[in-house]
Amino acid sequence: MKKNSFNLGEFLKNNSVPIMFIVICSICIPLAGYSPAYLLNEIVTRMGRNIFLILSLLIPIMAGMGLNFGMTLGAMAGEIALIFVADLQIWGIPGIVLAMIISIPFSVMLGLLCGKILNMAKGREMVTSYIISYFINGVYQLVVLYMMGALIPIAHSTIKLPRGYGIRNTVSLLSMRQSLDNALAIRVFGAKIPLLTFAIIALMCLGIIWFRRTKLGQDMRAVGQDMEVARDAGINVERTRLISIVISTVLAGFGMIIYLQNMGNMSTYSSHTQIGMFCIAALLVGGASVDKASIGNVFLGVILFHLMFIVAPNAGAKITGDSMIGEYFRVFVSYGVITLALVMYEVKKRRAKAGMGRQLAAEQQMEGKNED
Amino acid sequence: MKTKKFNARIWACRIGAVLLLLAIAAVMLVIGRGHTVYFDNKTLETESGTYEAIRKITVNVGGERVAKLGAKERGMATTIGQSITFELVIQREKNGDEETVEYTLKLPYSMDGIIVNLPALLEGQPEEVYLSEFIPAPEPVTEEDEELPGEDEMDMVGDI
Numbered sequence: 001m002k003k004n005s006f007n008l009g010e011f012l013k014n015n016s017v018p019i020m021f022i023v024i025c026s027i028c029i030p031l032a033g034y035s036p037a038y039l040l041n042e043i044v045t046r047m048g049r050n051i052f053l054i055l056s057l058l059i060p061i062m063a064g065m066g067l068n069f070g071m072t073l074g075a076m077a078g079e080i081a082l083i084f085v086a087d088l089q090i091w092g093i094p095g096i097v098l099a100m101i102i103s104i105p106f107s108v109m110l111g112l113l114c115g116k117i118l119n120m121a122k123g124r125e126m127v128t129s130y131i132i133s134y135f136i137n138g139v140y141q142l143v144v145l146y147m148m149g150a151l152i153p154i155a156h157s158t159i160k161l162p163r164g165y166g167i168r169n170t171v172s173l174l175s176m177r178q179s180l181d182n183a184l185a186i187r188v189f190g191a192k193i194p195l196l197t198f199a200i201i202a203l204m205c206l207g208i209i210w211f212r213r214t215k216l217g218q219d220m221r222a223v224g225q226d227m228e229v230a231r232d233a234g235i236n237v238e239r240t241r242l243i244s245i246v247i248s249t250v251l252a253g254f255g256m257i258i259y260l261q262n263m264g265n266m267s268t269y270s271s272h273t274q275i276g277m278f279c280i281a282a283l284l285v286g287g288a289s290v291d292k293a294s295i296g297n298v299f300l301g302v303i304l305f306h307l308m309f310i311v312a313p314n315a316g317a318k319i320t321g322d323s324m325i326g327e328y329f330r331v332f333v334s335y336g337v338i339t340l341a342l343v344m345y346e347v348k349k350r351r352a353k354a355g356m357g358r359q360l361a362a363e364q365q366m367e368g369k370n371e372d
Numbered sequence: 373m374k375t376k377k378f379n380a381r382i383w384a385c386r387i388g389a390v391l392l393l394l395a396i397a398a399v400m401l402v403i404g405r406g407h408t409v410y411f412d413n414k415t416l417e418t419e420s421g422t423y424e425a426i427r428k429i430t431v432n433v434g435g436e437r438v439a440k441l442g443a444k445e446r447g448m449a450t451t452i453g454q455s456i457t458f459e460l461v462i463q464r465e466k467n468g469d470e471e472t473v474e475y476t477l478k479l480p481y482s483m484d485g486i487i488v489n490l491p492a493l494l495e496g497q498p499e500e501v502y503l504s505e506f507i508p509a510p511e512p513v514t515e516e517d518e519e520l521p522g523e524d525e526m527d528m529v530g531d532i
Contacts, residue, residue, distance in 0.1 A: 088401070088405075089405060089484055090400060090401060090404035090405060091450075092404060092406075093404075094399075094400040094403050094404025094452070095404050095406075097400050097404075098397055098400040098404060101393050101396060101397045101400070102397070104393070141521050145520065145521065156484075157510075161518065161520075166520075168518060169518045169519060175406050175450075269520065269521040270521075
């Protein structure tokens, strides 16, 4: 019978990152001096803004492709769609829906490209997808900075650079600002709860749970556990991995549109460059690892990571007298948590491999003794 | 060699999904088109006649007052969709009676900014007379002061 005893050491080891963040937040919150209502409002806003984007990371993890740094590609597709929608002057929720539809072909195309390359770089997916995002960022800049307005028609001078081609540094999305968040919003303890955005997030969560139980979802889990075993079982490994990246890219595109409608403006050339790193950091803060992540990790991660983000500048100012220290602190924590998670994953993998090697050697030794 | 079988059902589903998305996109293009409507209370001189500005007009859109216009004044409202319904509360003379009229105007899809001349509209003139396109003044050509990619390093700072 399986013994179900609680091991504190194991628990602390497995949840070291969230525990560390809970400690950081519990120190910083009183120092920052924000009211609970303000913190609640900020956290709820950031949950609505970021959760969809982070959920897009779950499917590649399920397929054993690690943290999809290539989600930036989806973010770029979402931004291109938003530029077109802003130029077409489609406002409000219809504008958001249209942007999502327009982003799909771009996301699929970029996802296919990324997936094909990642299939050629098995075992090195994360670093490869990270570099692909830089490569596609260059292509994005070429298209947005030189082709839009020159080859791709853009009518409005408010979007175009004064030279007549290229898109301005900031595109205003005022016409659709928070239209998703304000629809069906209610106020609880002074915090605005964007019910429609949360309903979309809930649907997405249910979709992921349902997807895990489908044939494709099961295939992805099998591929994630062991590619060779999955191949022997008749699963088309390459196709399954490709689909997981395409789905992730499309969802990242949708997530970016939800994120930017909340912000109300789009930093054309830099919005997407930060997004992948922050989403991955938030997911890892929630207790996810390179090979295992759940919806719970997403929610916990967003709450802890963003809580730290909100309180760090003020807490930094109180401790050191300089708010920039807090700003730097939250940036290096973002990078640090990713590094820590990657190192821990690698250590765990090596330990498991060494353990298996020792077990195999012991078994061989036993067999040798039996034969003697 | 293994050949893939053409599965008509799968292809029908795929084509159906694409068509559905295209249909939704088309609907969004129509119902989500944003316009800025400018209400002019200015004297309009055309070949068909002269329409004098009115002393005071209050414009209500969706039960909300968007402009209170004296003669030679302009107000504006933003709207989504292909038509706008507004209420005009008119006072032609000082201390005179107020009359209220409601209009629903179809808005041309191609125009972002639309000027509605209220005196001509109240005189019952056709669309060509009271409706015109608002063309913003061209921006003065200035030296580019925007910081474009490559001119500055992009790093992880700021809000998320």
